[in-house]
Amino acid sequence: MIAQIETGKTLTDVTEPVARSLTGGGDMREILILHSGGTIGMVAGPDGLTPSDGLLEQALMRIAGEGAAILVEAFDPLVDSAEMGPAHWNRIIDRITGFQGAGVVITHGTDTMSFTGAALAQALAGIHLPVILCGAMQPLNTGGDAEDNLALALRAVQQATPGVWLAFAGQLLPAAGLVKHDSQAMDAFRSIPQAALPDQFRLRRFAQVRLAILTLSPGMPAAAIAAALAELDGAVLRVFGAGTIMSDPAMAEVLAHAVSRGCRIRAVSQCERGGLMPGAYAAGAALWRAGVENGGTETPEAALARLWLELSDAAFSAG
Ligand code: ASP
Numbered sequence: 001m002i003a004q005i006e007t008g009k010t011l012t013d014v015t016e017p018v019a020r021s022l023t024g025g026g027d028m029r030e031i032l033i034l035h036s037g038g039t040i041g042m043v044a045g046p047d048g049l050t051p052s053d054g055l056l057e058q059a060l061m062r063i064a065g066e067g068a069a070i071l072v073e074a075f076d077p078l079v080d081s082a083e084m085g086p087a088h089w090n091r092i093i094d095r096i097t098g099f100q101g102a103g104v105v106i107t108h109g110t111d112t113m114s115f116t117g118a119a120l121a122q123a124l125a126g127i128h129l130p131v132i133l134c135g136a137m138q139p140l141n142t143g144g145d146a147e148d149n150l151a152l153a154l155r156a157v158q159q160a161t162p163g164v165w166l167a168f169a170g171q172l173l174p175a176a177g178l179v180k181h182d183s184q185a186m187d188a189f190r191s192i193p194q195a196a197l198p199d200q201f202r203l204r205r206f207a208q209v210r211l212a213i214l215t216l217s218p219g220m221p222a223a224a225i226a227a228a229l230a231e232l233d234g235a236v237l238r239v240f241g242a243g244t245i246m247s248d249p250a251m252a253e254v255l256a257h258a259v260s261r262g263c264r265i266r267a268v269s270q271c272e273r274g275g276l277m278p279g280a281y282a283a284g285a286a287l288w289r290a291g292v293e294n295g296g297t298e299t300p301e302a303a304l305a306r307l308w309l310e311l312s313d314a315a316f317s318a319g
Helices: 055-063 086-097 113-123 146-159 222-230 249-260 282-289 300-317
Strands: 004-009 018-021 031-037 042-045 048-051 069-079 103-107 130-134 163-168 171-174 178-180 189-191 211-215 234-239 264-269
Touching: 031 055, 031 086, 031 146, 048 069, 055 069, 055 146, 069 086, 086 103, 086 113, 103 146, 113 130, 113 163, 113 178, 113 300, 130 146, 146 163, 163 189, 171 189, 211 222, 211 300, 222 249, 234 300, 249 264, 249 282, 264 300
Parallel strands: 004 069, 031 069, 031 103, 103 130, 130 163, 211 234, 234 264
Antiparallel strands: 004 018, 018 069, 042 048, 163 171, 178 189
């Protein structure tokens, strides 16, 4: 039997899924492919690469092994991952938690893969099946990395332990701490180890809260951070090294004021590895005095997802 690929409704609405399946559904061995877009399924357009319908499905017909039962649900429209956000994450979470088959592959652009990876790894902690993110630096049918990455994802979804992973450039990486470290090379990702996530699954979704990642830079006016924080319910603050900021009393005051009005501020390091060490430098004391939270070794994306989920839990339980 050749691969059965069925296509159905689409994740539109933010887009409701259009699933196309080559099986009847309800098969415990069935693999669900949620196709959000990204370079993997793009073609050249007048302004550069743009998503194209049907490309992924054609590739799956060629690549999927014998007997594979695959249900493809594509976003309508397919998107560059620059468009991805909490509404898309919720759609993906809802679809995955309702899925009875063997595992899920999510095809996704690489630019915000690390955000979706962190968001899904945390929201789906304890999930009972493998969820494999997949993308490519070059589109399908161009002799690049797309076919290999897709084939790797199809193998991984049948073999990986439950949890959220990225299949990319011959590796299966934990999605919780992804970093896109290269905008051109095929080997574009690494994964920074993150604290263990809960084993017990509980449904978590993303509420409409106002969050951003802010980066300190030498000489930055405190008023710029104040202006940004005034528009936010919380922020990830990328501080220097092991946890330092400039000795500007106005900056300390801005942070303390924001925290005192209930704005969550979670500090992470601008360094990729090593994390924060409160107490190591006097130049960091103002941060902790202001009530800024220690994000430890979290990537900025992981810290953002954590803040988002914690504020969402609070928002949903408040009704
Ligand atoms: N701009 C593309 C995206 O993130 C890049 C990629 O997929 O590699 O959708």
